[in-house]
Amino acid sequence: MLSNFFVGRFYDSPSTISKLNPLSKMISTLIFIVMTILAKDLRLSIALFSFVFVLVLNTRIPLRVYFKTVWSIKFLILFMIIINLILKVELTIIAITVLKIINIVLYTAVLTLTTSPLLLAKGIEKILSPLNKLKIPVKNMALSLTLAIRFIPTIINEANKILKSQASRGVDFYSKSIKDKLSAVKNLLIPMFILSLKRADELSLIMEVRLFNLKSDRTNYREERWSFIDTYTIFVHLFMLVIIIAKGII
Amino acid sequence: MEIRFNNVSYEYKGIKKSEKKAIDNISLEIKKNKINCIIGPSGSGKTTLMELVNALLIPTDGKINVGKFVIDKNKKNINVKELRFNVGLIFEFPEQQFFKSTVKKEIEFGLKQYEYKLKNIDKRISDSLLMVGLNDSFLNRNPFTLSNGEMRKVAIASVLALNPKVIIFDEPTVGLDDASKNNLLKILRMLKTRYKKTIIVVTHDVDALHKIADHIFVLNDGKVILEGDKYEVFKEVDLLQNYKIKVPKIIEFSHKVFKSKNIKMGYRDEINDLIKDIYRHVK
Numbered sequence: 001m002l003s004n005f006f007v008g009r010f011y012d013s014p015s016t017i018s019k020l021n022p023l024s025k026m027i028s029t030l031i032f033i034v035m036t037i038l039a040k041d042l043r044l045s046i047a048l049f050s051f052v053f054v055l056v057l058n059t060r061i062p063l064r065v066y067f068k069t070v071w072s073i074k075f076l077i078l079f080m081i082i083i084n085l086i087l088k089v090e091l092t093i094i095a096i097t098v099l100k101i102i103n104i105v106l107y108t109a110v111l112t113l114t115t116s117p118l119l120l121a122k123g124i125e126k127i128l129s130p131l132n133k134l135k136i137p138v139k140n141m142a143l144s145l146t147l148a149i150r151f152i153p154t155i156i157n158e159a160n161k162i163l164k165s166q167a168s169r170g171v172d173f174y175s176k177s178i179k180d181k182l183s184a185v186k187n188l189l190i191p192m193f194i195l196s197l198k199r200a201d202e203l204s205l206i207m208e209v210r211l212f213n214l215k216s217d218r219t220n221y222r223e224e225r226w227s228f229i230d231t232y233t234i235f236v237h238l239f240m241l242v243i244i245i246a247k248g249i250i
Numbered sequence: 251m252e253i254r255f256n257n258v259s260y261e262y263k264g265i266k267k268s269e270k271k272a273i274d275n276i277s278l279e280i281k282k283n284k285i286n287c288i289i290g291p292s293g294s295g296k297t298t299l300m301e302l303v304n305a306l307l308i309p310t311d312g313k314i315n316v317g318k319f320v321i322d323k324n325k326k327n328i329n330v331k332e333l334r335f336n337v338g339l340i341f342e343f344p345e346q347q348f349f350k351s352t353v354k355k356e357i358e359f360g361l362k363q364y365e366y367k368l369k370n371i372d373k374r375i376s377d378s379l380l381m382v383g384l385n386d387s388f389l390n391r392n393p394f395t396l397s398n399g400e401m402r403k404v405a406i407a408s409v410l411a412l413n414p415k416v417i418i419f420d421e422p423t424v425g426l427d428d429a430s431k432n433n434l435l436k437i438l439r440m441l442k443t444r445y446k447k448t449i450i451v452v453t454h455d456v457d458a459l460h461k462i463a464d465h466i467f468v469l470n471d472g473k474v475i476l477e478g479d480k481y482e483v484f485k486e487v488d489l490l491q492n493y494k495i496k497v498p499k500i501i502e503f504s505h506k507v508f509k510s511k512n513i514k515m516g517y518r519d520e521i522n523d524l525i526k527d528i529y530r531h532v533k
Contacts, residue, residue, distance in 0.1 A: 158346055164306050165347035168339040169408065170331055170363030187349040187359075194394055195346070 011113045015060040018114040022123035024230035029111050031237040036103050038244050042092055045099040052106045059114055069109045117149040162188055251317040251415040253280035258312035260298055272298040274472035281465045285442055285449045290469030291494050296452040300418050304339045305330045338409035342421040344401040354389040357408045378411040399430035416448045423455040431458050438462055460498040461519045481517050500524055
């Protein structure tokens with residue numbers, strides 16, 4: 001019932017992009033988003049789209065997965081086009097905006113599909129680590145994020161069971177009745193809260209039993225190494241960013 | 251109610267295309283008014299098979315006849331509500347399927363879905379609780395605070411309240427102690443003999459359920475590799491063990507005795523009967 005719901009989806013593919021350090025991938029994503037926002041020219045947007053497309057091909061993940069991702073935001077794109085047409089915005093600008101959205105969605109899809117959710121959380125922890133000096137509890141935040149990501153599939157699985165349980169007792173999810181669907185969601189929330197609180201309680205006990213100490217420094221089973229290719233990736237992105245900024249100034 | 255699978259296959263759709271089908275071209279017939287057990291190792295497709303009967307999943311190939319209903323990929327608009335009224339399903343972990351705050355609300359959920367007359371609902375709820383050995387004192391209790399055995403009974407009662415012709419149990423003995431297991435077996439027997447229900451039990455626990463099984467389907471890698479009554483199926487101890495499928499301990503023991511001492515003891519459900527057999531042979 002929730003089989004089309006891919007949160008924190010990760011596609012284990014043997015590509016070079018998958019093997020990149022999550023930190024470099026996240027920095028590159030940030031640079032790419034800045035580039036996309038700054039690109040105000042249709043040719044530049046097309047060039048960026050071509051760049052993303054090359055990356056997409058290099059991930060060795062079936063194109064249908066990316067197509068589904070873009071397809072899932074069809075209504076957003078449609079809504080945006082309609083609003084722009086009503087406001088009589090130039091067609092070129094509409095095309096640039098659509099391309100910008102598609103570029104960002106595809107690039108972030110490359111990031112999430114090639115990086116496991118736990119590695120992503122680790123990457124976020126590293127990116128935010130300078131905030132430690134400002135006494136912001138980055139470690140706690142990263143732990144909460146890691147645990148939240150870890151339990152997404154479990155929660156989806158449980159939600160699925162509750163929905164199936166309702167379906168087997170007469171709720172017809174194939175019917176288009178909004179009333180049935182709203183009632184299913186309502187019935188979903190109470191047990192999900194109860195089960196989540198139960199699990200959080202059990203998890204805290206388990207962590208305590210295993211002498212988990214938030215204040216101590218943690219090591220990782222697999223050390224994420226920074227390689228030449230990571231530096232190279234960021235360099236390429238920075239180079240592209242400089243070109244776009246320079247073009248904007250000229 | 252007749253349940254027949256005709257060349258049914260099912261493949262899970264996900265982000266990655268699965269390498270094998272969860273159900274692979276299965277044709278079988280569930281025996282009416284009998285206890286049908288579906289056994290097999292983890293990932294063999296047992297739960298998928300069960301969900302297909304209830305139209306929670308729609309086959310990717312082939313068709314399933316459930317009484318007058320035909321479930322196939324071209325008929326997604328079958329009257330699932332009516333179908334599910336006739337086919338009750340009890341999931342593996344009852345605590346994960348409750349969604350109401352009291353036992354009463356949990357049981358009446360299905361009845362309300364099928365628009366039962368309100369004046370009949372209370373009696374129906376009490377009767378279904380009674381059938382599983384619980385009384386009215388449970389009505390206002392929170393289902394999440396019950397013991398495992400009680401939760402399972404409430405889950406069964408919530409399905410029995412609808413009086414379906416077919417009842418499917420997914421791993422009904424998981425997490426139950428011996429006393430609760432025996433109690434459950436009694437309920438299953440009663441449903442078959444007194445209420446003439448067709449029962450489908452999906453299980454790993456062959457030790458508990460071989461005693462009451464009338465017909466057994468053995469699944470492996472989405473295919474039925476063996477089917478027949480329990481005597482026919484558990485005769486094939488070596489074949490089942492090759493597929494890493496558990497055989498009831500009592501039968502495994504008899505088989506070992508036969509292999510090492512060439513003493514044939516026959517099929518015994520109860521350990522006491524086996525002890526008598528051994529005593530007779532020793533004498």
